[in-house]
Amino acid sequence: MQYFKTALAAAAATAILAGAALAQGKPQEIKIGIATFLSGPASVFGVPAKAAAEMIAEDLNKKGGIGGVPVKLSFIDEGAGGEALVSNYRRIVQDDKVDATFAAISSGSCNQLVPVAEDLKVMNFMWDCGAASILEVKKYRYNFRTQANGTPEMLAVLIYLLKTKPDFKTIAVVNQDYAWGRESWEIFSTALKAMKPDVQVVAELFPKFGAPDYSTEVSRLLALRPDVVLTTAWGGDLDTLVRQAGQRGLLQQSTFVLGIGESSIQRLGKDLPEGLIVGARGDHWFLHPEKKNDPAFKAFNEAFKAKTGAWPIYPVYHMAQAFKALQTAYDKAIKANGGNWPTREQVVDATAGTEFATGFGRPVTLRPEDNQGLEAQLVGVTKSFPGYDFKLLDNMMIFDPRVITNPAGVRSVEWLKTLKPEFAKMDVPTFKQ
Amino acid sequence: MNSTLAILAVLDGISYAALVFLVSVGLSLIFGVLRVVNVAHGSLYAFGAYLAATFSIKVAPLSPWLTYPALLAASVVIGVVCGGFIERFLLRPLYGRDDVLQLLITFAAFMIMDNLQRLIWGVQPIFAAEPLKLLPNVTVFGVNYTSYQVILLPGVALMTLFGLRYFLRHTLAGAVIMAVTEDREASTSIGIDARRVYFVTFIIGASLAALGGALASPTTSLVPGMGADMIVLSFAVAATAGLGQIEGTALTALMIGLTRAFVIYLQPEFEVLVPYLLMVLVLLVRPYGLFGATQVRKI
Numbered sequence: 001m002q003y004f005k006t007a008l009a010a011a012a013a014t015a016i017l018a019g020a021a022l023a024q025g026k027p028q029e030i031k032i033g034i035a036t037f038l039s040g041p042a043s044v045f046g047v048p049a050k051a052a053a054e055m056i057a058e059d060l061n062k063k064g065g066i067g068g069v070p071v072k073l074s075f076i077d078e079g080a081g082g083e084a085l086v087s088n089y090r091r092i093v094q095d096d097k098v099d100a101t102f103a104a105i106s107s108g109s110c111n112q113l114v115p116v117a118e119d120l121k122v123m124n125f126m127w128d129c130g131a132a133s134i135l136e137v138k139k140y141r142y143n144f145r146t147q148a149n150g151t152p153e154m155l156a157v158l159i160y161l162l163k164t165k166p167d168f169k170t171i172a173v174v175n176q177d178y179a180w181g182r183e184s185w186e187i188f189s190t191a192l193k194a195m196k197p198d199v200q201v202v203a204e205l206f207p208k209f210g211a212p213d214y215s216t217e218v219s220r221l222l223a224l225r226p227d228v229v230l231t232t233a234w235g236g237d238l239d240t241l242v243r244q245a246g247q248r249g250l251l252q253q254s255t256f257v258l259g260i261g262e263s264s265i266q267r268l269g270k271d272l273p274e275g276l277i278v279g280a281r282g283d284h285w286f287l288h289p290e291k292k293n294d295p296a297f298k299a300f301n302e303a304f305k306a307k308t309g310a311w312p313i314y315p316v317y318h319m320a321q322a323f324k325a326l327q328t329a330y331d332k333a334i335k336a337n338g339g340n341w342p343t344r345e346q347v348v349d350a351t352a353g354t355e356f357a358t359g360f361g362r363p364v365t366l367r368p369e370d371n372q373g374l375e376a377q378l379v380g381v382t383k384s385f386p387g388y389d390f391k392l393l394d395n396m397m398i399f400d401p402r403v404i405t406n407p408a409g410v411r412s413v414e415w416l417k418t419l420k421p422e423f424a425k426m427d428v429p430t431f432k433q
Numbered sequence: 434m435n436s437t438l439a440i441l442a443v444l445d446g447i448s449y450a451a452l453v454f455l456v457s458v459g460l461s462l463i464f465g466v467l468r469v470v471n472v473a474h475g476s477l478y479a480f481g482a483y484l485a486a487t488f489s490i491k492v493a494p495l496s497p498w499l500t501y502p503a504l505l506a507a508s509v510v511i512g513v514v515c516g517g518f519i520e521r522f523l524l525r526p527l528y529g530r531d532d533v534l535q536l537l538i539t540f541a542a543f544m545i546m547d548n549l550q551r552l553i554w555g556v557q558p559i560f561a562a563e564p565l566k567l568l569p570n571v572t573v574f575g576v577n578y579t580s581y582q583v584i585l586l587p588g589v590a591l592m593t594l595f596g597l598r599y600f601l602r603h604t605l606a607g608a609v610i611m612a613v614t615e616d617r618e619a620s621t622s623i624g625i626d627a628r629r630v631y632f633v634t635f636i637i638g639a640s641l642a643a644l645g646g647a648l649a650s651p652t653t654s655l656v657p658g659m660g661a662d663m664i665v666l667s668f669a670v671a672a673t674a675g676l677g678q679i680e681g682t683a684l685t686a687l688m689i690g691l692t693r694a695f696v697i698y699l700q701p702e703f704e705v706l707v708p709y710l711l712m713v714l715v716l717l718v719r720p721y722g723l724f725g726a727t728q729v730r731k732i
Contacts, residue, residue, distance in 0.1 A: 216697040
């Protein structure tokens with residue numbers, strides 16, 4: 001009899017727990033913790049992205065939130081760096097009990113926070129960091145990258161260069177001396193060597209990150225006269241380099257390729273001449289040729305301009321992509337759970353392999369094998385247009401991510417070495433502004 | 434490296450050295466007189482740059498030539514207001530106490546000013562190149578240089594160097610400062626107001642930091658964090674020269690500028706290391722810097 005009572009009690013408890021899991025009630029809010037740069041030079045990306053996150057969350061909540069639940073944001077400053085960043089991340093996950101995190105901009109931050117997210121079993125979207133290696137060396141369950149990585153970003157820019165200026169013989173690079181500057185050049189130069197081995201690299205310059213002066217680099221490049229100068233610098237560094245190079249005629253002497261220059265176009269204004277090749281670091285541009293007449297896209301851009309005084313730049317779109325991915329994952333998980341509110345693990349299950357519409361470019365797929373986002377790449381050339389006091393992108397090409405992203409399980413650099421000159425002859429649609 | 438490239442490297446080195454000297458000399462002067470390593474020096478440089486850009490943007494529509502006095506005005510305003518405030522309210526209560534406290538208080542000032550800078554000017558890079566655009570380019574062996582960088586900046590650096598030398602050695606105010614530097618107690622006993630000397634010297638040093646920033650502003654993007662980079666470099670120059678050595682600071686800045694330029698032409702990988710490598714090498718051999726003298730310790 002005693003045995004029967006115990007078994008009955010256990011069965012009842014199991015039924016109650018199982019029922020709770022299957023029909024978990026809606027929470028009061030979905031808490032999202034966001035790591036972004038609020039201080040330091042990279043705040044040129046982090047602060048606009050924060051403004052975008054606040055704008056998107058407000059809009060989302062006005063429309064009822066995700067699955068009827070409003071979102072609530074909290075931010076941590078990547079500028080704090082190192083242990084402080086990790087401690088703050090742990091705090092928002094363990095104390096504030098966020099449901100998901102978007103971390104981060106810097107690849108260094110991602111390298112630090114991705115293993116922590118995995119340990120804490122919290123879903124994390126690497127919303128802007130570009131180092132390909134993070135998802136190449138280990139398979140994660142809780143970490144996803146909701147945009148492309150440095151490999152397709154650099155490869156798209158290189159193929160654009162090879163298509164539009166196929167006869168160049170010499171190239172020089174001026175990149176910031178830190179992880180991104182080095183890694184982006186490794187990607188670019190490896191692919192260049194594979195697809196056009198006759199090109200001579202005449203200078204590899206890596207000035208200090210945050211350098212206030214590039215006079216000597218400019219002098220050296222003026223003396224060397226390379227056909228092409230590549231830079232993947234960003235923020236104030238890129239602005240300074242472009243202006244100092246322009247003042248001394250270097251921009252007119254060599255073809256400049258600004259690997260991720262889209263974010264500087266508005267600031268550089270009239271100082272940016274025509275004819276520079278510019279990468280958008282993804283499939284987004286505030287006058288995207290396939291979306292510029294879409295009312296929702298225009299409304300987003302105009303709302304952001306009204307809020308901040310500038311048109312959106314790529315970190316703004318990357319932040320929006322993270323929200324779109326989260327929303328899509330929750331919708332998918334709710335549907336898979338028969339309309340009931342899903343558990344965190346069910347949301348993670350639903351995120352793998354998800355394809356989501358960004359609303360400002362082509363859809364992005366989170367590749368299930370390695371959780372890497374497959375995002376198209378837009379590259380164009382600067383040109384003046386009436387009505388704008390800065391250059392716009394013209395002759396834009398949009399590259400298919402499935403073609404220019406290394407296959408899952410193959411390291412980027414190893415894959416790039418296998419490319420042949422014919423690879424650059426792929427058909428890519430070109431769009432006028 | 435052929436002679437043409439060597440001449441180009443020398444020009445680049447001089448241009449860079451001029452700017453580095455203008456910023457470092459203020460740090461060195463303040464240390465020489467007040468014995469304070471002013472960590473907030475980088476913030477004064479950044480504030481000078483931002484205010485100069487703000488003034489330039491405001492006055493340029495009236496006349497682009499007004500941007501030059503705007504640079505000078507910004508330096509003076511920052512030197513007097515920020516420098517004066519730091520010395521009077523932060524440093525003065527700490528004179529005679531542990532040196533570490535002075536270091537900490539100027540570090541605190543640096544952190545506060547860094548945040549203030551973000552609040553006032555935001556995080557987006559600012560650029561005000563009007564003064565630079567007013568002057569024509571010069572061509573050397575087919576390579577364009579801006580007159581601003583190869584003529585004006587070295588010219589201002591030389592004027593600052595000789596002006597400071599003259600001021601300290603041939604004027605009464607300079608003699609008073611030198612007296613306080615040599616022996617504060619003795620100079621006080623003959624009626625010199627050492628506090629006032631400290632105040633004025635700090636304002637001059639702060640103005641020089643701001644002048645460096647103001648003169649740099651037409652050539653570079655102003656971004657958050659620019660002050661932190663400059664304080665590290667300035668300290669390397671001042672320490673290599675020997676803290677308090679004005680002529681030494683000029684020669685060290687020139688040495689670092691030229692070495693850096695040649696390294697960029699020959700072995701660019703080592704560019705970032707140059708100032709610090711030189712500093713380590715010099716301090717290993719001469720712990721008081723190239724031009725510093727061994728100090729007698731008073732017990």
